[in-house]
Amino acid sequence: MKLILAIVSNDDSSSVSSALTKANFQVTRLATTGGFLRAGNTTMIVGTDDDKVDQAIEIIGNESKRRTEIVPSTASYDIGRYASFPVEVQVGGATIFVLDVEKFLKL
Amino acid sequence: MKLILAIVSNDDSSSVSSALTKANFQVTRLATTGGFLRAGNTTMIVGTDDDKVDQAIEIIGNESKRRTEIVPSTASYDIGRYASFPVEVQVGGATIFVLDVEKFLKL
Amino acid sequence: MKLILAIVSNDDSSSVSSALTKANFQVTRLATTGGFLRAGNTTMIVGTDDDKVDQAIEIIGNESKRRTEIVPSTASYDIGRYASFPVEVQVGGATIFVLDVEKFLKL
Numbered sequence: 001m002k003l004i005l006a007i008v009s010n011d012d013s014s015s016v017s018s019a020l021t022k023a024n025f026q027v028t029r030l031a032t033t034g035g036f037l038r039a040g041n042t043t044m045i046v047g048t049d050d051d052k053v054d055q056a057i058e059i060i061g062n063e064s065k066r067r068t069e070i071v072p073s074t075a076s077y078d079i080g081r082y083a084s085f086p087v088e089v090q091v092g093g094a095t096i097f098v099l100d101v102e103k104f105l106k107l
Numbered sequence: 108m109k110l111i112l113a114i115v116s117n118d119d120s121s122s123v124s125s126a127l128t129k130a131n132f133q134v135t136r137l138a139t140t141g142g143f144l145r146a147g148n149t150t151m152i153v154g155t156d157d158d159k160v161d162q163a164i165e166i167i168g169n170e171s172k173r174r175t176e177i178v179p180s181t182a183s184y185d186i187g188r189y190a191s192f193p194v195e196v197q198v199g200g201a202t203i204f205v206l207d208v209e210k211f212l213k214l
Numbered sequence: 215m216k217l218i219l220a221i222v223s224n225d226d227s228s229s230v231s232s233a234l235t236k237a238n239f240q241v242t243r244l245a246t247t248g249g250f251l252r253a254g255n256t257t258m259i260v261g262t263d264d265d266k267v268d269q270a271i272e273i274i275g276n277e278s279k280r281r282t283e284i285v286p287s288t289a290s291y292d293i294g295r296y297a298s299f300p301v302e303v304q305v306g307g308a309t310i311f312v313l314d315v316e317k318f319l320k321l
């Protein structure tokens with residue numbers, strides 16, 4: 001038994017979580033602030049058999065791909081006047097820890 | 108030293124937490140959303156000596172027993188008319204991971 | 215690779231977090247309620263190489279020193295009359311778990 005601790009951005013947490021659930025993994029989401037990738041992360045706990053760790057990691061990776069998004073940004077360039085222009089931001093990505101579980105119980 | 112990660116339903120988290128504290132276990136509660144059992148879970152971190160793991164697990168199990176509760180439910184059976192009827196729901200239960208701790212410090 | 219789980223009081227969580235980040239550690243903060251030290255804790259997850267565990271622990275300890283603070287307190291000593299007097303409270307401190315990481319990935 002292994003415990004996977006996965007930290008993904010909030011944007012990806014729903015799709016990661018539902019893809020894992022669809023593949024019969026059990027997922028617990030913790031509210032996370034700040035952190036590994038950027039502010040706005042979710043930490044997930046996934047308990048899994050040793051031989052399914054790689055499958056879980058693959059699903060997490062697929063649903064949290066690093067990508068560039070164009071978001072609108074606003075800057076003031078003069079007193080009282082503003083310009084809106086697009087900015088590229090990096091989103092997605094995942095940080096994954098796999099830990100060994102000595103004992104696992106469902107009561 | 109072991110670290111117990113216990114996921115219980117929010118309904119049981121107070122009684123699990125106070126029963127553990129009364130038995131001199133140190134408990135940290137994390138806010139949890141969704142997950143192993145159902146929406147509305149609490150994840151607890153319990154640090155304990157190796158020889159007290161079973162006692163902690165027994166306490167968690169006692170305070171988070173799976174049980175059936177009858178809750179009122181409402182369904183519309185016609186436009187503008189509603190029926191209220193009781194529904195059985197499963198509540199309680201716990202998911203427990205025991206991890207080995209390499210180093211434990213209280214500063 | 216090791217995973218450090220550090221529980222510090224909310225008062226210290228910002229300075230612990232920024233001191234770790236300044237030293238190039240990657241920190242994820244979890245919202246925590248109740249727990250090891252007192253109500254109002256923050257749990258942090260720090261992933262680090264084995265040979266930097268002691269440095270991380272030293273930083274956490276430096277930024278979360280146990281100390282006594284004088285806070286105002288109010289007590290009613292008669293119906294409708296109140297006295298304000300200073301009370302010593304213990305703040306700070308940290309509880310630290312070091313766990314071994316079998317696999318670590320950044321996707």
Ligand code: NI
Nearest residue numbers: 001002050101
């Ligand atoms: Ni195992």
Ligand code: NI
Nearest residue numbers: 108109157208
């Ligand atoms: Ni041990």
Ligand code: NI
Nearest residue numbers: 215216264315
């Ligand atoms: Ni290692």
